[in-house]
Amino acid sequence: MISPLDLERDFSLTHGNIFQGDMTLDQLFFMRPVPGYADYRTPVRGLYMCGACTHPGGGVMGAAGRNAAREILRDRRRGRLS
Numbered sequence: 001m002i003s004p005l006d007l008e009r010d011f012s013l014t015h016g017n018i019f020q021g022d023m024t025l026d027q028l029f030f031m032r033p034v035p036g037y038a039d040y041r042t043p044v045r046g047l048y049m050c051g052a053c054t055h056p057g058g059g060v061m062g063a064a065g066r067n068a069a070r071e072i073l074r075d076r077r078r079g080r081l082s
Ligand SMILES: Cc1cc2nc3c(=O)[nH]c(=O)nc-3n(C[C@H](O)[C@H](O)[C@H](O)COP(=O)(O)OP(=O)(O)OC[C@H]3O[C@@H](n4cnc5c(N)ncnc54)[C@H](O)[C@@H]3O)c2cc1C
Pocket: 018, 019, 048, 050, 051, 052, 057, 058, 059, 060, 061, 062, 063, 064, 065
């Protein structure tokens, strides 16, 4: 058996949350993972986020990665990605 404490200690999952952040109303849609960073982009050019911490969140396998890939292609078309 693996407890949330084990998940935090062994895999650095904050608070042992398997969805990399609660799936609560204040952390969904344009507020996931946090307001201002919900479009899969990061302040580092060429580095994008995906996985459970991003929209649409955990348990929706592959959807966040697909969305991130779409944004990468969009940036590439606009010349924002070298
Ligand atoms: C212990 C545990 C138990 C769980 N049990 C359940 C369960 O019973 N039911 C359930 O619904 N969910 C469960 N989950 C949650 C579920 O695993 C996730 O919600 C799900 O995997 C999210 O899928 P995803 O495709 O969005 O992201 P992920 O499966 O995390 O895939 C993201 C992928 O992107 C890759 N990646 C990340 N950054 C980059 C980068 N910069 N460049 C290239 N690739 C990158 C990663 O290597 C990874 O392969 C569990 C999670 C854990 C940890």
